[in-house]
Amino acid sequence: MAPISALAVGRRKHGAGGGESAGRRRTSFPVWRWVILLIAGVYFLLPLYAALRFAGIHAFGTVFVQPGFWPALWLSARLAIITTAITLALMVPTAVYVHLRLPGLRRLLEGITILPIVIPPVVLIVGVLQVSPGALKASPWLLGLEYVILGMPFAYRAIDAGLRSLDLKTLTEASSSLGAGWLTTLWRVLLPNLRTALLSATVLIVALVFGEFTMASLDLFVTFPVWIVLFDQLNANMSVAASIFALVVVWLLLMLIVVVGTRQARRTGGGQVNLFTAARTDTKGN
Amino acid sequence: MATNAADAATNDSGVAGIAGAAPARAARAGTSVSLRNLTRVFGKTRALDGMSLEIAPGELVALLGPSGCGKTTALRIVAGFETADHGEVLIEGKDVSPVPAAKRDMGMVFQSYSLFPNMNALDNVGFGLRMRRASGTRRRQRAGELLEMVGLSAQAKQFPHQLSGGQQQRVALARALAIEPRVLLLDEPLSALDAKVRLQLREQIRNLQQRLGTTTLFVTHDQEEALSMADRVGVMKNGKLEQIAAPSELYAKPATAFVAEFVGTMNRLPGDLNGGGTVTVLGTAVPVQDGAPESGPVDVLVRPEGLTLAPAPNGNGIVSNRTFLGASTRVTVLISGDTEIQVDVASTAAAAMVPGTAVQVALPPTPVLVAPRNT
Numbered sequence: 001m002a003p004i005s006a007l008a009v010g011r012r013k014h015g016a017g018g019g020e021s022a023g024r025r026r027t028s029f030p031v032w033r034w035v036i037l038l039i040a041g042v043y044f045l046l047p048l049y050a051a052l053r054f055a056g057i058h059a060f061g062t063v064f065v066q067p068g069f070w071p072a073l074w075l076s077a078r079l080a081i082i083t084t085a086i087t088l089a090l091m092v093p094t095a096v097y098v099h100l101r102l103p104g105l106r107r108l109l110e111g112i113t114i115l116p117i118v119i120p121p122v123v124l125i126v127g128v129l130q131v132s133p134g135a136l137k138a139s140p141w142l143l144g145l146e147y148v149i150l151g152m153p154f155a156y157r158a159i160d161a162g163l164r165s166l167d168l169k170t171l172t173e174a175s176s177s178l179g180a181g182w183l184t185t186l187w188r189v190l191l192p193n194l195r196t197a198l199l200s201a202t203v204l205i206v207a208l209v210f211g212e213f214t215m216a217s218l219d220l221f222v223t224f225p226v227w228i229v230l231f232d233q234l235n236a237n238m239s240v241a242a243s244i245f246a247l248v249v250v251w252l253l254l255m256l257i258v259v260v261g262t263r264q265a266r267r268t269g270g271g272q273v274n275l276f277t278a279a280r281t282d283t284k285g286n
Numbered sequence: 287m288a289t290n291a292a293d294a295a296t297n298d299s300g301v302a303g304i305a306g307a308a309p310a311r312a313a314r315a316g317t318s319v320s321l322r323n324l325t326r327v328f329g330k331t332r333a334l335d336g337m338s339l340e341i342a343p344g345e346l347v348a349l350l351g352p353s354g355c356g357k358t359t360a361l362r363i364v365a366g367f368e369t370a371d372h373g374e375v376l377i378e379g380k381d382v383s384p385v386p387a388a389k390r391d392m393g394m395v396f397q398s399y400s401l402f403p404n405m406n407a408l409d410n411v412g413f414g415l416r417m418r419r420a421s422g423t424r425r426r427q428r429a430g431e432l433l434e435m436v437g438l439s440a441q442a443k444q445f446p447h448q449l450s451g452g453q454q455q456r457v458a459l460a461r462a463l464a465i466e467p468r469v470l471l472l473d474e475p476l477s478a479l480d481a482k483v484r485l486q487l488r489e490q491i492r493n494l495q496q497r498l499g500t501t502t503l504f505v506t507h508d509q510e511e512a513l514s515m516a517d518r519v520g521v522m523k524n525g526k527l528e529q530i531a532a533p534s535e536l537y538a539k540p541a542t543a544f545v546a547e548f549v550g551t552m553n554r555l556p557g558d559l560n561g562g563g564t565v566t567v568l569g570t571a572v573p574v575q576d577g578a579p580e581s582g583p584v585d586v587l588v589r590p591e592g593l594t595l596a597p598a599p600n601g602n603g604i605v606s607n608r609t610f611l612g613a614s615t616r617v618t619v620l621i622s623g624d625t626e627i628q629v630d631v632a633s634t635a636a637a638a639m640v641p642g643t644a645v646q647v648a649l650p651p652t653p654v655l656v657a658p659r660n661t
Contacts, residue, residue, distance in 0.1 A: 166403075167398055167399070167400070170396050170398050170399075170400045171400060171402065173365075173367055173387070173394070173396070173400075174394065174396060174400040174401075174402075174458075174461075175402070175413070176367075176386075176387045176388045177365060177366075177387055177388070177390075177392055177393065177394040177462075177471075178388075178393075178413050178414035178417055178461070178462075178465060179388050179389070179391075179414055179417035179418060179465065180388060180413075180417050181388055184417065188402075188413075189402050189404075192402075192404035193402070193403050193404050267445065
């Protein structure tokens with residue numbers, strides 16, 4: 001159900017040399033690799049197959065007209081938009097600023113952003129509900145703000161990887177020597193070169209929002225995952241069909257980022273597109 | 287030294303004018319730059335220690351020095367990327383310290399490739415004009431002209447990753463010049479390039495700079511680059527200017543031992559001061575340049591071409607090595623058993639000096655520079 005598990009964590013790649021190793025791999029792809037691939041494939045695909053069997057094909061035709069399906073989906077979509085907007089608006093300038101002006105704080109920021117993973121959501125939500133004003137408790141904005149915290153580890157890492165792949169200092173100095181102010185530099189120079197990183201962050205947040213159950217249910221909002229669990233008690237087939245639907249939506253988003261990222265990379269000479277990277281191959285020599 | 291920089295600048299503009307750049311230079315008045323008593327401290331290091339420098343309009347001044355001597359810090363303070371703890375930077379007589387980098391109108395070319403990866407060459411060059419709200423047509427036209435000037439018209443639509451390192455730096459130069467900067471700042475722009483490209487680009491930068499008459503500050507650790515391109519070269523050490531002079535003067539009349547040894551090849555010959563302004567070296571007494579101590583053991587600094595060499599059975603040295611350089615040959619000679627010196631000899635004369643030959647090394651009686659004896 002939680003589509004987050006579908007996201008592969010890519011390792012950062014540097015420069016060229018991939019061609020040679022790819023060639024070597026092609027010529028001597030050992031049998032044990034196929035075995036591992038097969039085991040992993042079975043591990044991931046078997047539950048999907050079982051779920052498909054259980055739901056039955058006809059469930060996919062009627063899941064969209066079930067009571068509460070569209071409101072829940074719409075709420076989750078809105079939350080995804082709110083969360084992404086707030087996260088990027090907060091995280092990009094912060095990460096850029098820390099990279100440029102306070103590189104010594106980078107580790108600290110990394111540590112802080114990982115906290116939401118260490119602290120269980122239940123603990124977080126109980127605290128938030130204690131202190132948040134009543135008006136906010138009734139609005140999905142509260143959940144959006146909580147998701148900003150929850151998505152921080154993923155968003156920060158994606159943006160951080162993107163920033164590391166750029167010569168941030170030189171680019172910003174070049175831009176400012178040509179007369180660009182801070183915002184113009186961010187908008188015209190940095191953001192276009194961080195596109196893949198921003199897309200990665202967005203997909204990770206969307207996946208998170210479409211998979212998060214604890215906070216939403218404790219906040220008493222019927223988001224898509226909450227609806228799936230609630231509906232499961234009425235009609236298990238339908239709810240399984242809905243969760244497969246959620247998986248497909250996130251998978252399509254992933255495809256989108258890879259396609260868009262690859263296109264950008266081809267145009268501007270970027271490297272391999274990977275979910276956690278926006279790494280760019282080193283510029284060729286003279 | 288730094289204090290008489292302004293006088294030297296006027297002379298040197300004249301020298302450069304003879305080279306054929308005078309008409310272009312007169313067409314657009316350059317900007318004068320003056321660095322006054324700049325001090326910048328990073329933690330315990332004094333990157334700049336009361337550095338002063340005057341750059342005349344249209345002049346190209348190179349700052350030369352080993353890494354950590356403060357040359358880049360000085361350039362970055364002029365650009366507005368660093369602030370000085372003390373001192374001021376005057377552009378046309380006005381203190382620019384409170385002006386942010388974006389509003390200083392200075393074109394800068396960086397050591398590392400600084401083109402915006404998301405823009406093609408034309409858009410990179412046009413970026414500064416866009417910031418100045420030039421119309422799209424004007425921008426493309428001007429950017430096109432500048433790309434033509436650096437010989438890259440054909441690459442206008444290419445993205446930085448499709449360009450070679452040399453091409454990228456040429457686009458960066460065009461981009462810096464597109465805004466018609468008051469001052470052009472070059473921060474080791476050639477150091478990432480290979481030797482052949484570096485040589486070509488060196489000439490191109492110098493030609494463009496002379497044609498446009500843009501006042502230019504050029505930072506480098508490569509003495510050949512500094513000597514071949516600049517009107518005047520400032521040699522820096524420990525955050526201070528040791529000497530600033532025209533390349534020929536810097537080479538021929540170094541003010542200090544540091545400058546003498548940093549610029550070009552320099553031999554150290556053991557000598558003894560006699561008092562009265564002479565030093566005994568290689569058995570003969572020669573006059574000493576001003577500022578030497580009265581007596582005691584010293585090293586006499588002499589260039590390889592400042593010594594003469596002739597085969598002599600009872601000479602004071604033995605040839606240990608030869609390097610053929612074309613018209614001349616650099617001969618390494620061992621004198622007084624343990625001191626190795628290098629002497630440039632016409633290749634025709636060097637033919638007879640195979641390693642092992644006994645030779646007589648002599649010093650013409652021109653004033654020499656001395657330094658405390660190296661131990």
